[in-house]
Amino acid sequence: MSSPTPAGAPLAPRIGFVSLGCPKALTDSELILTQLRAEGYETSKSFAGADLVIVNTCGFIDDAVKESLDTIGEALAENGRVIVTGCLGAKTVGGAGDEASANLVRQIHPKVLAVTGPHATQEVMDAVHLHVPKPHDPFVDLVPAHGIKLTPRHYAYLKISEGCNHRCSFCIIPSMRGDLVSRPIGDVLNEARSLFESGVKELLVISQDTSAYGVDVKYRTGFWDGRPVRTRMTELVEKLGELAEPHGAWVRLHYVYPYPHVDEILPFMASGRILPYLDVPFQHSHPDVLKRMKRPASGERNLERLQRWREACPQIVVRSTFIAGFPGETEAEFEHLLDFMREARIDRAGCFAYSPVSGATANGLPGALPTEVREARRARFMAVAESVSSAKLADRVGAEMQVLIDHAPALGRKGGVGRSYADAPEIDGVVRLLPPQKASKTLKVGEFTRARIVAAEGHDLIGQPL
Numbered sequence: 001m002s003s004p005t006p007a008g009a010p011l012a013p014r015i016g017f018v019s020l021g022c023p024k025a026l027t028d029s030e031l032i033l034t035q036l037r038a039e040g041y042e043t044s045k046s047f048a049g050a051d052l053v054i055v056n057t058c059g060f061i062d063d064a065v066k067e068s069l070d071t072i073g074e075a076l077a078e079n080g081r082v083i084v085t086g087c088l089g090a091k092t093v094g095g096a097g098d099e100a101s102a103n104l105v106r107q108i109h110p111k112v113l114a115v116t117g118p119h120a121t122q123e124v125m126d127a128v129h130l131h132v133p134k135p136h137d138p139f140v141d142l143v144p145a146h147g148i149k150l151t152p153r154h155y156a157y158l159k160i161s162e163g164c165n166h167r168c169s170f171c172i173i174p175s176m177r178g179d180l181v182s183r184p185i186g187d188v189l190n191e192a193r194s195l196f197e198s199g200v201k202e203l204l205v206i207s208q209d210t211s212a213y214g215v216d217v218k219y220r221t222g223f224w225d226g227r228p229v230r231t232r233m234t235e236l237v238e239k240l241g242e243l244a245e246p247h248g249a250w251v252r253l254h255y256v257y258p259y260p261h262v263d264e265i266l267p268f269m270a271s272g273r274i275l276p277y278l279d280v281p282f283q284h285s286h287p288d289v290l291k292r293m294k295r296p297a298s299g300e301r302n303l304e305r306l307q308r309w310r311e312a313c314p315q316i317v318v319r320s321t322f323i324a325g326f327p328g329e330t331e332a333e334f335e336h337l338l339d340f341m342r343e344a345r346i347d348r349a350g351c352f353a354y355s356p357v358s359g360a361t362a363n364g365l366p367g368a369l370p371t372e373v374r375e376a377r378r379a380r381f382m383a384v385a386e387s388v389s390s391a392k393l394a395d396r397v398g399a400e401m402q403v404l405i406d407h408a409p410a411l412g413r414k415g416g417v418g419r420s421y422a423d424a425p426e427i428d429g430v431v432r433l434l435p436p437q438k439a440s441k442t443l444k445v446g447e448f449t450r451a452r453i454v455a456a457e458g459h460d461l462i463g464q465p466l
């Protein structure tokens with residue numbers, strides 16, 4: 001526990017925090033850290049120096065489960081007082097609702113103090129209060145209005161909803177996070193405004209299904225700044241574009257499904273209000289595989305839709321993820337996917353070899369493929385994806401692009417690293433910036449620079465700052 005300072009005032013209790021998992025988990029972590037700070041707790045950089053450790057876990061794929069369990073083990077060994085939250089905390093062994101089912105984390109690490117599921121700031125705080133009582137004087141004034149961000153100050157994730165109404169057969173997120181719950185549009189816009197006002201230059205809109213925003217509340221009309229606004233993706237995106245404009249900031253959309261109403265936001269992209277970038281998790285192209293996956297918008301004609309998007313906004317960059325070797329995938333179905341990739345010319349594509357996630361209904365589908373076939377198909381897919389992506393990157397050589405600077409030691413005298421509108425942080429490539437030619441030109445993290453693209457290398461571009 002905390003020891004007294006020389007002046008006799010007790011030091012604030014220190015909480016260690018580890019945040020694992022996706023951007024959605026990261027925003028949960030930010031909420032918890034903000035609350036801790038608001039109540040006067042300090043954070044500790046080491047397990048050993050903390051009064052208690054919180055581990056925010058991920059439970060999506062088996063590797064993430066292992067990483068989370070290992071981290072909990074380390075925290076227990078080094079500190080001994082551990083609270084677990086996040087997706088893995090909601091996982092049980094034995095079927096859901098089954099009498100014999102038991103919490104997975106508790107079964108493996110029975111010494112943890114408390115376990116909660118995702119999106120459980122209050123439960124986590126209750127557990128913290130129980131084991132490390134609140135300090136007397138909450139330093140509420142020290143908390144910035146926009147909370148504590150774990151991402152660098154110049155970009156931030158904006159979570160617009162929790163949960164998902166779909167039931168994709170390979171996914172267990174709905175069983176962990178529940179059905180879609182959209183945040184009130186006024187709250188979302190207030191948060192966006194305060195982020196821009198605090199210096200955020202890139203806002204990344206996230207959820208499980210961004211295009212479904214507002215479905216759960218029947219697109220109810222909310223209020224913001226005293227004016228009515230519908231809880232709907234098109235209206236949200238329009239307002240975010242308006243909020244970003246005076247700050248010269250970017251708005252980037254993730255996890256958008258190819259529903260017809262997505263066409264409505266293309267004009268905002270074409271006019272530069274929001275970035276012409278769409279992260280659309282297609283997962284496959286063949287209608288039968290999509291049906292077996294129970295994918296949303298599986299009946300849509302995705303190739304035609306993509307072509308229409310490109311006609312409406314020629315500079316649009318599309319990122320997507322795919323699964324190769326899904327149960328029952330025939331060679332012909334896989335070839336269909338390769339043809340789709342060649343024709344659709346997806347700018348940034350990732351591919352997973354299908355891997356069963358415990359608890360997912362796809363595990364019971366007939367026609368499971370051997371690991372070697374799944375891996376070989378993933379490699380064949382990536383060869384096509386990389387040739388498409390390299391050709392697209394090579395086309396940019398000679399162009400001038402706006403680049404947001406992420407890293408620039410010594411004011412960029414030796415160059416730096418940034419991203420163009422085509423690169424989302426952490427998942428896409430970067431623009432490696434050469435040292436500026438003019439002695440007066442500096443590069444600063446969180447600022448924009450124009451750059452002439454002089455070469456393409458792997459997933460990245462090389463740019464000369466102008």
Ligand code: SF4
Binds near residue numbers: 165167171209296
């Ligand atoms: S859309 Fe499908 S993959 Fe995405 S969270 Fe919902 S169920 Fe899972």
